[in-house]
Amino acid sequence: xxxxxxxxxxxxxxxxxxxxxxxxxxxxxxxxxxxxxxxxxxxxxxxxxxxxxxxxxxxxxxxxxxxxxxxxxxxxxxxxxxxxxxxxxxxxxxxxxxxxxxxxxxxxxxxxxxxxxxxxxxxxxxxxxxxxxxxxxxxxxxxxxxxxx
Amino acid sequence: xxxxxxxxxxxxxxxxxxxxxxxxxxxxxxxxxxxxxxxxxxxxxxxxxxxxxxxxxxxxxxxxxxxxxxxxxxxxxxxxxxxxxxxxxxxxxxxxxxxxxxxxxxxxxxxxxxxxxxxxxxxxxxxxxxxxxxxxxxxxxxxxxxxxxxxxxxxxxxxxxxxxxxxxxxxxxxxxxxxxxxxxxxxxxxxxxxxxxxxxxxxxxxxxxxxxxxxxxxxxxxxxxxxxxxxxxxxxxxxxxxxxxxxxxxxxxxxxxxxxxxxxxxxxxxxxxxxxxxxxxxxxxxxxxxxxxxxxxxxxxxxxxxxxxxxxxxxxxxxxxxxxxxxxxxxxxxxxxxxxxxxxxxxxxxxxxxxxxxxxxxxxxxxxxxxxxxxxxxxxxxxxxxxxxxxxxxxxxxxxxxxxxxxxxxx
Numbered sequence: 358x359x360x361x362x363x364x365x366x367x368x369x370x371x372x373x374x375x376x377x378x379x380x381x382x383x384x385x386x387x388x389x390x391x392x393x394x395x396x397x398x399x400x401x402x403x404x405x406x407x408x409x410x411x412x413x414x415x416x417x418x419x420x421x422x423x424x425x426x427x428x429x430x431x432x433x434x435x436x437x438x439x440x441x442x443x444x445x446x447x448x449x450x451x452x453x454x455x456x457x458x459x460x461x462x463x464x465x466x467x468x469x470x471x472x473x474x475x476x477x478x479x480x481x482x483x484x485x486x487x488x489x490x491x492x493x494x495x496x497x498x499x500x501x502x503x504x505x506x
Numbered sequence: 507x508x509x510x511x512x513x514x515x516x517x518x519x520x521x522x523x524x525x526x527x528x529x530x531x532x533x534x535x536x537x538x539x540x541x542x543x544x545x546x547x548x549x550x551x552x553x554x555x556x557x558x559x560x561x562x563x564x565x566x567x568x569x570x571x572x573x574x575x576x577x578x579x580x581x582x583x584x585x586x587x588x589x590x591x592x593x594x595x596x597x598x599x600x601x602x603x604x605x606x607x608x609x610x611x612x613x614x615x616x617x618x619x620x621x622x623x624x625x626x627x628x629x630x631x632x633x634x635x636x637x638x639x640x641x642x643x644x645x646x647x648x649x650x651x652x653x654x655x656x657x658x659x660x661x662x663x664x665x666x667x668x669x670x671x672x673x674x675x676x677x678x679x680x681x682x683x684x685x686x687x688x689x690x691x692x693x694x695x696x697x698x699x700x701x702x703x704x705x706x707x708x709x710x711x712x713x714x715x716x717x718x719x720x721x722x723x724x725x726x727x728x729x730x731x732x733x734x735x736x737x738x739x740x741x742x743x744x745x746x747x748x749x750x751x752x753x754x755x756x757x758x759x760x761x762x763x764x765x766x767x768x769x770x771x772x773x774x775x776x777x778x779x780x781x782x783x784x785x786x787x788x789x790x791x792x793x794x795x796x797x798x799x800x801x802x803x804x805x806x807x808x809x810x811x812x813x814x815x816x817x818x819x820x821x822x823x824x825x826x827x828x829x830x831x832x833x834x835x836x837x838x839x840x841x842x843x844x845x846x847x848x849x850x851x852x853x854x855x856x857x858x859x860x861x862x863x864x865x866x867x868x869x870x871x872x873x874x875x876x877x878x879x880x881x882x883x884x885x886x887x888x889x890x891x892x893x894x895x896x897x898x899x900x901x902x903x904x905x906x907x908x909x910x911x912x913x914x915x916x917x
Contacts, residue, residue, distance in 0.1 A: 374915075396871060422856045424855075
């Protein structure tokens with residue numbers, strides 16, 4: 358197996374794709390949004406509990422590739438406890454990192470930096486960002502299915 | 507390598523310049539031929555030859571270059587008439603590809619033949635390009651679009667097809683060879699049944715053209731569409747064949763130059779087919795490349811090509827069967843050179859990325875057949891599709907790449 362593959366599929370990503378965290382519908386959710394990538398058929402539904410201007414809890418259900426599943430799983434961990442403005446900033450930082458725009462903000466991204474390798478795989482950027490676009494839609498409550506194509 | 511002596515694989519591979527390109531230090535095992543095929547030197551040279559020796563706009567200049575370009579273009583039409591088995595060259599319309607051919611037929615035949623309550627019968631294994639144009643014309647005319655069911659093997663359910671065929675069926679439009687599964691449909695029987703009901707038959711031949719010898723008259727269809735780029739010709743050129751009397755009867759598709767006889771603000775009259783359906787300056791060099799591709803295929807012999815591809819496909823199926831948790835989607839008894847599959851615990855998209863890193867090009871996704879994916883309960887598949895230059899050694903690389911993927915994704 359070559360290094361480029363190891364760079365993309367870091368252990369953390371493989372672990373979260375095999376055992377996604379916060380997987381399941383949330384009864385207490387007061388926001389939810391659907392994401393769909395028509396290119397590869399990836400689908401997810403994101404549930405949020407937002408109180409006092411902050412994300413208290415996040416979970417998801419869906420069916421997708423390792424990158425999109427791990428991204429959604431890590432998102433649900435990263436978003437928990439964030440004020441919604443900070444969550445929206447994180448969406449943009451994440452998007453910029455995987456799209457290869459500028460230097461990634463390592464401090465803000467923390468564990469999410471494992472997705473850095475995606476920038477070398479243009480066809481996989483949308484897999485990584487699907488959950489994040491869906492998070493923005495859930496926070497902004499646009500109510501429309503987010504498409505990454 | 508087990509190859510019949512008559513089929514010189516080494517020589518065939520040497521005809522395709524791209525096959526000796528190296529990416530990341532190795533040659534690419536190109537197993538994505540159902541999406542698009544690579545081009546032999548003869549096709550590339552034929553296209554260059556037009557631009558270098560006889561290029562100008564066609565059918566209108568009095569000068570020598572226009573004459574030469576027109577001759578190149580019309581000779582290619584005659585060549586493609588022979589390739590599909592048309593009665594005359596006037597039955598061959600040059601289009602961008604199968605998608606444009608199907609849009610043309612759906613729009614023009616649809617407006618001619620469909621009334622409110624009429625039905626268009628498709629199958630559950632159609633490419634989106636043989637679904638959406640019919641939905642568009644159905645919306646315009648008040649007709650209904652139906653789809654015949656597909657069996658678990660990925661074959662057309664003929665009882666289901668017969669049950670949906672009725673006196674309301676005005677048009678039957680069916681894929682000759684499925685792009686997603688490789689299934690070869692029983693088009694002779696479909697033609698017989700459609701004719702019994704007085705329905706027009708349209709065939710999508712995009713995947714059939716590089717694998718099956720075509721004879722549109724023997725097939726008993728009314729329209730047949732194919733794409734140049736899937737049969738080793740250039741992209742952006744394809745053929746719509748139609749029965750002459752129908753091409754005369756149906757309204758034009760696009761309006762513009764070349765497709766008219768006279769134009770006035772009071773009344774415009776149309777040219778005869780094929781000009782009637784070729785508005786504007788067409789792809790002039792494309793048909794020449796396509797004709798060269800037809801020459802190339804016929805020189806090798808389509809039956810010989812098909813035999814070689816069947817050998818490679820069967821080898822691939824036997825190698826993939828050894829991989830635990832791998833399931834082939836589409837196991838029709840009559841199949842062209844396609845193997846679609848899913849692997850437990852590994853998403854097709856991840857398989858595609860790993861294989862790409864190993865220098866093996868396959869397609870992953872829904873293959874523009876979302877209803878079919880739904881039918882098999884999968885969001886997507888990985889698809890290896892073989893062409894006349896593929897080898898058993900490339901199948902070995904596919905199998906090795908799948909091994910790498912399993913190692914990576916299975917805990």
